[in-house]
Amino acid sequence: MELTVNGKKLEVADGVTITALLEELKINALRVAVQLNQEIVKRERYEETSLKAGDRLEIITFMAGGSA
Amino acid sequence: MREDNAMEQSDTLKFAGREFRSRLIIGTGKYPDYRLMKRAHEASGAEIVTVALRRVNLDRTQESLLDYIDTKKYTLLPNTAGCYTAEEAIKTACLGREVGLSDMVKLEVIGDQRTLFPDNEELLKATKALVKEGFIVLPYTNDDPIMARKLEDAGAAAVMPLGAPIGSGLGIRNPYNIKIILEAARVPVIVDAGVGTASDAAIAMELGCDGVLMNTAIACAKDPVAMAEAMRHAVRAGRLAHLAGRIPKKLYASASSPLEGMIEL
Numbered sequence: 001m002e003l004t005v006n007g008k009k010l011e012v013a014d015g016v017t018i019t020a021l022l023e024e025l026k027i028n029a030l031r032v033a034v035q036l037n038q039e040i041v042k043r044e045r046y047e048e049t050s051l052k053a054g055d056r057l058e059i060i061t062f063m064a065g066g067s068a
Numbered sequence: 069m070r071e072d073n074a075m076e077q078s079d080t081l082k083f084a085g086r087e088f089r090s091r092l093i094i095g096t097g098k099y100p101d102y103r104l105m106k107r108a109h110e111a112s113g114a115e116i117v118t119v120a121l122r123r124v125n126l127d128r129t130q131e132s133l134l135d136y137i138d139t140k141k142y143t144l145l146p147n148t149a150g151c152y153t154a155e156e157a158i159k160t161a162c163l164g165r166e167v168g169l170s171d172m173v174k175l176e177v178i179g180d181q182r183t184l185f186p187d188n189e190e191l192l193k194a195t196k197a198l199v200k201e202g203f204i205v206l207p208y209t210n211d212d213p214i215m216a217r218k219l220e221d222a223g224a225a226a227v228m229p230l231g232a233p234i235g236s237g238l239g240i241r242n243p244y245n246i247k248i249i250l251e252a253a254r255v256p257v258i259v260d261a262g263v264g265t266a267s268d269a270a271i272a273m274e275l276g277c278d279g280v281l282m283n284t285a286i287a288c289a290k291d292p293v294a295m296a297e298a299m300r301h302a303v304r305a306g307r308l309a310h311l312a313g314r315i316p317k318k319l320y321a322s323a324s325s326p327l328e329g330m331i332e333l
Contacts, residue, residue: 033166065120066095066283
């Protein structure tokens with residue numbers, strides 16, 4: 001199925017969980033926040049949250065920055 | 069030296085029940101590379117570093133900023149840089165809390181791309197909403213005493229007036245406004261933005277500010293590590309001068325040597 005992750009189309013296995021998706025993308029779950037269709041998903045719910053075709057995800061982390 | 073250390077121990081920056089020995093807060097942006105940033109952080113003595121929130125790079129070719137910040141040593145202060153509405157800033161702050169498990173946010177709601185001046189109306193709205201959500205809100209504001217009072221009344225943990233536009237290096241453009249803000253404030257006042265060199269930081273501290281936040285002045289200096297050390301000393305020197313109490317300014321001279329016992333020549 002197809003997801004949109006950080007603005008990019010991504011083909012993944014059906015029913016994949018957020019935990020599995022992060023593992024596949026080699027992303028450390030402890031260093032990100034995940035927004036699923038505009039709603040923040042708490043870290044403790046990544047394991048139980050299965051994704052559906054067409055879901056839009058934002059995976060956010062800390063980047064270098066000072067102001068603005 | 070020992071007295072200086074004793075003073076350093078007790079003279080801390082306090083807000084929202086937290087205590088920091090350094091009054092210098094620095095950014096992580098604009099450094100040529102992360103190794104240099106790390107060394108500049110160490111040289112600055114800062115204990116709080118600001119970070120931005122952005123999408124993870126999916127191709128994983130970029131190094132992670134967090135590999136270069138020891139989170140046991142530094143408190144991360146997520147910002148809402150790049151947000152132009154209260155709604156965007158609130159959402160970004162909530163994402164920051166999820167990543168960092170910290171309730172602190174350097175709240176920025178920008179009004180205009182060219183000046184990067186804050187949008188007061190949206191800033192106040194976002195401050196109220198985030199305070200209600202339990203955030204420790206540190207709003208970046210202009211040097212307007214009325215706005216500072218409104219932010220404080222809204223529950224901001226500190227107010228962070230700009231010295232000059234972000235990244236401009238113009239220094240403290242209106243020290244008199246900062247003084248008026250300081251007179252009325254019951255929360256820490258931290259000058260955020262505008263510092264260009266060490267004397268600017270010292271001036272902010274001499275005025276009585278509780279801290280200084282900067283990024284560009286260090287990161288874009290020819291030698292960021294040396295500038296970071298300069299800023300550490302400037303903030304300390306300015307703070308000590310403030311506590312020591314400067315002499316009043318006078319128009320005419322006043323001799324430092326005794327006028328009695330003059331030699332007959």
